[in-house]
Amino acid sequence: MGWDLTKGRGTPGFVGSKEDARYFRNDAAPDFEPLVIFQEFHGVVPDTILISEEFRLLMGLWQDPKSGNYFQIKDDGTKELAVKFEAQKIEVRTPILNRYLAARQLDAVLFLDSTVSVRNAAPTATFDHLEIEDSSNGKDACIARNIGRLHLDEQVIFSRVLAKRILQAPPQAACGIWPWDDIDPEDYPEFIIGESETGVPIKFTCNPDRLANYFGANPDAPHYLTPVFFKPDVMQKYYDNPSLYSVGDGGLSCAQLWHVQIDNDDPTFVAVFLGDLGRDVPQGEWSHWLSYNVPPTQKMSETNFRRSILGQFTTSKNPEHHFKTSYEELNRIWERRWGWPLYREATHNDKDVIRRLRIPVNDTSTEFQAQLLNLALILVDLLNERALSQEVSVDSGTKGIGKLQRFLEKHSYRYVDRDTSLLRTVQRMRSHVAAHASGSKGQKVLDNELSGRSPREYFQQLTSDAVQMMRDLIEFATQSDSRPA
Structure with a gap:
């Protein structure tokens, strides 16, 4: 019993002589297809360990560039570990392998070659009973174990175990790939x-x-x-x-x-x-x-x-939906009118903040505080202060809301007090309720704002007020754009 395929073999090449050369995907053993290929470059550049391309493509595997591991992307969008690289060891999840074998109707052949040596002066014959000569079950497994001494050191005795096992392919319908992907x-x-x-x-x-x-x-x-x-x-x-x-x-x-x-x-x-x-x-x-x-x-x-x-077109009544569409429209129209957006684009960890914002899904303090932080970031922190500063003269200590207030006053906007008061409320709620340990002062601010409403009801009203602010700012920017110079 020996290896049908050894490390470093299994790559494409020719078999035979120049006169009758034939090309095979596996020039070492044409009847075998390696699952793992060791590509050797003899110290010139790092050696490479590869997974069968057909295996990766058929099973839909994605390689994480950081870990090198392969994941199967499931239909629900989750990632399931399929192939794990760890030092010199590669592990392939058995269910994934079995599904691949089923799809291709291939049998997997597993090889084991283990050598262990110990220093022992006892006669070799003492260990003869451990030897196994090509023991096979006659079907899908065989094993052999030999005992001997190292020629370089007669005091060292070693055992070598060779084993081979064949994993037969499951029925093709077990692959779970179309057309066998129906749900029971x-x-x-x-x-x-x-x-x-x-x-x-x-x-x-x-x-x-x-x-x-x-x-x-x-x-x-x-x-x-x-x-x-x-x-x-x-x-x-x-x-x-x-x-x-x-x-x-x-x-x-x-x-x-x-x-x-x-x-x-x-x-x-x-x-x-x-x-x-x-x-x-x-x-x-x-x-x-x-x-x-x-x-x-x-x-x-x-x-x-x-x-x-009824198949009718109708707009949503949920203020969350109006908020997100109005926010985008306001920025677009504002930039068209003044050449710069009212709100900067969120970046890094905050880039998806507009998609995280929602009416709280429950009345827990954690959910309420998280949405207050999101709302303050979107409406206050992302104000385009640099552009506003170029439009109006303000003191060095004036922050975003103050700059916006000065800009809107300069252009005779009707709802300056209402809208800046709303933004300051959002900022105050973030500062006293969401961003820090609130204590008695924060609780007083919260109680005054809620006025008997639940956090979800309050936030829904806050969102509706913000939508009204943005719709009026859109109208203001549109009318300013249409005024004669």
Whole structure:
């Protein structure tokens, strides 16, 4: 028994002589295909360890440039470790390898070559009973162990174990790659779609193939467009990872992998059609949504009803959506009018702050404080102070809000006091409630501002006021742009 493929072999080349040379992807053993290739450069440049390109491409593996490890990008956008590099060791996850073997209908051949030596003067015959001569199960494994002495030092005895095992390919349908990537109908979860008169939840599968539709399918089942309701907290993980997820007016997206229509017009709940949960939400996300599923104590929002059922165009009533569109429009029109944007572009760790901003998904102090910080950063910290300073004369100690106030007064804006008061409120709430340990002073500021409202209700009003400010500033900039010089 020996090695069919040794370290450093397995690369493309020719077999035979010049007269009958034939090209093979593996010139050492044409019937074998290496999974790991050691490319040797004999000290000129660093040697390279490579993973089979076909393995990487078929299994959709991405290499992390920092660690060198390979990850499989799942349908839900998560990264799953597939190949791990550690010193001189490479580990490939067995399920990934088995799926590859199934897809290619290849058997994997594993080799073991282990040599251990110890200083021992006993006769070699003492260890004869440990020797194994080509023991095989006659099917998929064999092993051999030899005992001997090193020629350079007769006091050292060594054992060498050679083993080979064949992992047979699973059935091709086990690869999980199209056309064998269908979800088992029994794997679709059941979501709460109603409740009995005694409060017992009524659940039904989200499998689209088992739901009723407008074409007569499954007439006794709930309709595909049955709304399923969730706590607004279900969106927090998506808001907090804006580099991967995008939460917009009526939709949630994961990069370019998946998109699902959602009803988020009312900040107090999120709703998704039952069939969309099974069709558009990846299987890996179902458990997350299930944990926030609640009985339908509300109704679908009017906005979503008009859009999804009546096919009408209508604007959102959620101030968060108006805030984000108004912010972008204000900057665009302001720059067109004065040649510079009112707000600077956020950079570094703050570059996605506008996507993280939301009406708090719950009334916890942590969520409330986080959104106060985001709102203050967007409306106050990012004010274009340098451009404002070039437009008006102010004292050296005047900050952004003061510079904006002077600029708006110079151009006879109608709502200077209202808007600068709002910005100072946002700044004060950030300073006394969110940014530092508030103490009794911060609690007093918070109590005065809330005036009996919940933090979510207060923040929603604050956002609505900011939208009104931005809409008026847009009108102001537009009218200023149309005035004769």
